[in-house]
Amino acid sequence: MRDIGYVPDLTKRAAALQRAGVTKWALRGPEYESPYRGLHRPAGIAAEQPATRVADAIGLMTGGCVLTGWASRWVQGQAYCGGVRYGDDLPVVILCGPGTDLRTRPGIRPSDRRYLPGEVVDLESFAVTTMARATYDDMLDAPNPTEALVAVEMATSTVIDQACTSLDNVRAVFDAHVKTRGRAQARWALAHASTRSASPWETRTRMIATHAVGVENWLINTPIFDLHERLLGIPDLLDPDTGLVIESDGADHRKIEMHNADNVRGEGLRDHALEVVRIGSAQHSREERARTEERIRNGRDRPNPNRPRLWTTEKPAWWTDWPPGRRWD
Incomplete structure (x- = not known):
């Protein structure tokens, strides 16, 4: 933390x-x-x-006030909850119990949503919601279902080095509250959530790719090996039926060293009958989205179905003893 x-x-x-x-x-x-x-x-x-x-x-905050949402998750050591979305600052949300008198200020949003005793953690000088309850509030406040999905996947991811909660914990909070605005998209997010997404852009890319080609059974951050048990890569998304690989490129991938490594890895995947489509953050924009989906569809249709399959997701024996592999199991 x-x-x-x-x-x-x-x-x-x-x-x-x-x-x-x-x-x-x-x-x-x-x-x-x-x-x-x-x-x-x-x-x-x-x-x-x-x-x-x-x-x-x-x-x-005064007595009865509880920090929630991204700020609660940040305090408790979660990743990707810095209070910014697409370059805009998100308000700090504070749950206000009975008798509290906290007014709205720039960057501060009081909320009268009720909270249950088991959903609050006392950090001595102030109180925060549990990671599961904070995630629930983030899902309710998200501007759309995809961002609700981003919230729950980042909070429960097991492939990020962070403190995390579990999907079961978030579901328990969801079940404990009814008739709350935003529950429909929170329900959808929980139904589609994976604990293997490693960044918000990966989650967003998966939603675009799913809409583009209708694939639901993506393998997420799954190691791929050649037929000689050599690791080819750990792509963000893999369609196991067609061999389509989709990589989501954040800001780090624009650095020359990372860009070169991406190119080398992509060539290795293509040499083994996998088709790679790389999606940058700029290609998520409303103006670019149709072209991005077309690129994904074209990538799915390019592989030659008669070409022998030169890759596998079956893990070789050495993988279980390789320390870097623990992150992806």
């Missing part, structure tokens, strides 16, 4: 700082900045985002 021990103490209400000996004149000076009225933190803090946003939200 990331070191976030400083976050709860980063932003404080003026009254708490004055009780600690900070004068009101100091609070008005250059040593402090005020993200919200009555709230202060030391000026010039170089904390990595989203730490300051989470700290400001915690500073606003």
Whole structure:
């Protein structure tokens, strides 16, 4: 888990700082900045985002308030929950129990959704929802079913180095709440979720590919070997029926070393009767989506059905003793 021990103490209400000996004149000076009225933190803090946003939200919370959604997941060490989607900041969502008086502010969204005792974790100076409940709230608040799926797959992924929850835990939270806005897309996301997706772009790419060719039984991050037991690669998506491989390229893949490695791996896959289609993040845009789906369909139709199959997903004996392979089992 990331070191976030400083976050709860980063932003404080003026009254708490004055009780600690900070004068009101100091609070008005250059040593402090005020993200919200009555709230202060030391000026010039170089904390990595989203730490300051989470700290400001915690500073606003009173008794009965519980941090949820992406901020709760971030505090608890989950990956891909930095509070940004497609370049836009997401609000910090705070569940407000009876008697709390927290108003909406820029970047802060109070919610009156009820929470159950087993869905809250007390972190001494503030409370957060469990990872499963935070994921449920993220699914409810997602702008569409695909982003709801991104939330649950990133929270439950077993191939990412992170703290994670389980699909069963998220389903249990879902079952405990009824008549909540957003449940239809949360239900859909749970029905389509996999624990093997390694990034949000992989999940989004899978949804585009499924729509393009109708394949439902994708093998996700599954090792592929040649017939001599050599590892060819671990593609994001593999259609086991046609040998179509789809790779989702995030920002890291634009680096020259990664780009070259992608090309070499792609050539090796093609040499073994697999067809590779690479999808970059820009190709997910509304303007590019039709062309992206056409590329996927063309990739599926290119392999020669009479060409012998030169690959397998059957794991050789050495795989079980190879430490890097543990991530993908």
